[in-house]
Amino acid sequence: MAANLLFPEDQITSLKIKSVLKRDGRLVRFDRQKIANSIFRAAVEVGGSDRQLAESLADKVVALLNDMYPLGATPTVEEIQDLTEKVLVENGHYLTAKAYILYRAERKKLRLDAEENVAVEDNIPYKILWKVYSWNVDHNCDTVEKLNQQIRDDTYPQLVKAAEEAYHQEIDIVAEKIIHLRDRLRLIIVAGPSSSGKTTTTTKISERLQKYNISFVLLNLDNYFKNLEEHPKDEYGDYDFETPQALDLALINEHLYRLLQGKTIKMPVYDFKIGKRLSETVELTLTADQILLIDSLHGLYPEMTESVPHEMKFKFYIEALSQIKDNKGEFVRWSDLRMMRRMVRDSWHRSYDPLRTVGHWHYVRRSEKRHIVPFINKVDYVFNGALPYELPVHKKYLFKYFPKIVETYKDDPKKLDAYIRAQRVYELLKEVEEIKDESIIPKNSLMREFIGGSIYKY
Incomplete structure (x- = not known):
């Protein structure tokens, strides 16, 4: 088992899910690193700087995904973000969770504004x-x-x-x-x-x-x-x-x-x-x-x-x-x-x-x-x-x-x-x-x- 992982490596890398459903209906390959980056970005907003902690929390999100979804399932981007919020709150990172939630809200507003000019x-x-x-x-x-x-x-x-x-x-x-x-x-x-x-x-x-x-x-x-x-x-x-x-x-x-x-x-x-x-x-x-x-x-x-x-x-x-x-x-x-x-x-x-x-x-x-x-x-x-x-x-x-x-x-x-x-x-x-x-x-x-x-x- 890798030293910096909280869960067995096969539990992290051998995912039951391979794809994610984006908001525009496209299927894209699941990318764990995007979860880690979003957590780290939120942590930086509230003064954090621990990259390894963000990686560990991302591993917890992945493990939770493996527990909740059957083989071949395709979760949506929103569902993965909901689980990320859950992991942050349950592990006591309340300020980071708040920054993450605010970031999601801001991105949603930008998407809605963009949809008004789809051409x-x-x-x-x-x-x-x-x-x-x-x-x-x-x-x-x-x-x-x-x-x-x-x-x-x-x-x-x-x-x-x-x-x-x-x-x-x-x-x-x-x-x-x-x-x-x-x-x-x-x-x-x-x-x-x-x-x-x-x-x-x-x-x-x-x-x-x-x-x-x-x-x-x-x-x-x-x-x-x-x-x-x-x-x-x-x-x-x-x-x-x-x-x-x-x-x-x-x-x-x-x-x-x-x-x-x-x-x-x-x-x-x-x-x-x-x-x-x-x-x-x-x-x-x-x-x-x-x-x-x-x-x-x-x-x-x-x-x-x-x-x-x-x-x-x-x-x-x-x-x-x-x-x-x-x-x-x-x-x-x-x-x-x-x-x-x-x-x-x-x-x-x-x-x-x-x-x-x-x-x-x-x-x-x-x-x-x-x-x-x-x-x-x-x-x-x-x-x-x-x-x-x-x-x-x-x-x-x-x-x-x-x-x-x-x-x-x-x-x-x-x-x-x-x-x-x-x-x-x-x-x-x-x-x-x-x-x-x-x-x-x-x-x-x-x-x-x-x-x-x-x-x-x-």
Whole structure:
């Protein structure tokens, strides 16, 4: 018997139940770790920090499930949560039980609010998601297992080619829309959450506009970050690159206004490795027949471009709309996919430890929900920046880091979100076959923005 378990190991792991019925009617694989994480989260809310105790209490919930349900039974999520409350109360953890109950009530309210607007997810129309999912089904890559089979059957290179073609076809569609609105446009905004592919997509739109003899000026707002010592920090003392306040909004608006007036600006140059603007600047001028093109995490944030009249803007939103299911039948989370992209890119482009990227991702998501999602329904076009072939690439670059990341954050109550996220991605990558030869990924691919080797300069 394992030393830290209160019940025999066969009683814990040889479950009578294998599946759980979710609120939306889907059957998913039972996951004991989710119980432990929810208990630990509730304990942290009331000042607790004992991960081992949370694990032991989760074992008691599992043992109770084995006692109460017959072989092959499928309890609901609510029933498992009811038993968790029962275990917490009966073992004297009243404050934790209260925090757990309040958390359930809060989640219920959020679900009810979401059900009032069933046509969108994170403000993304379902018809767009359905289009992406249908493409994946048609190309046998809508599940991790099908993706693995393509690697085993050596059809993976064809998938890469088809995905790249689909991505570039959508670039052409956006270019055509911009050309149609040419007479009134002065500013094109490419916005989206971190590592969704904004920079590469912006560059490619620029290339298409050139083919149509449309002159443009590219303004990269990454150069407008404040020096690191001026950056806001989160509650853990980490520098927060994800808030709009990390950017010099006043200078951005001043430069936008001056550019539209036909004046020359001196754009700053930011060095992420030292966290400061360099002394050098780049002069930019926008003439009457040119369009200004910017990409920014916060391009939709109203204060970002308030100096530009609405009718002069074309707002374009990009998100990694992954529609691939793991072996549990759960869709891979968009934010997890983007976090993996950023882990790879930060490790070589910004000299950032992947462990720190995971640890900081909590405020990435927080900022997205505060400053991006509320404005998505105001955009002119929603673009899918996910590549259905990329999970095997992330397996190659990242899998080796996750044991250490999971272990580092496991017992840190302040980094519970990081632990849960790292554990979830680690389990996902365990299922994925590793890419054998990345040379099949084109040098002009969006994927190269993150793994390196691109023809573009970032």
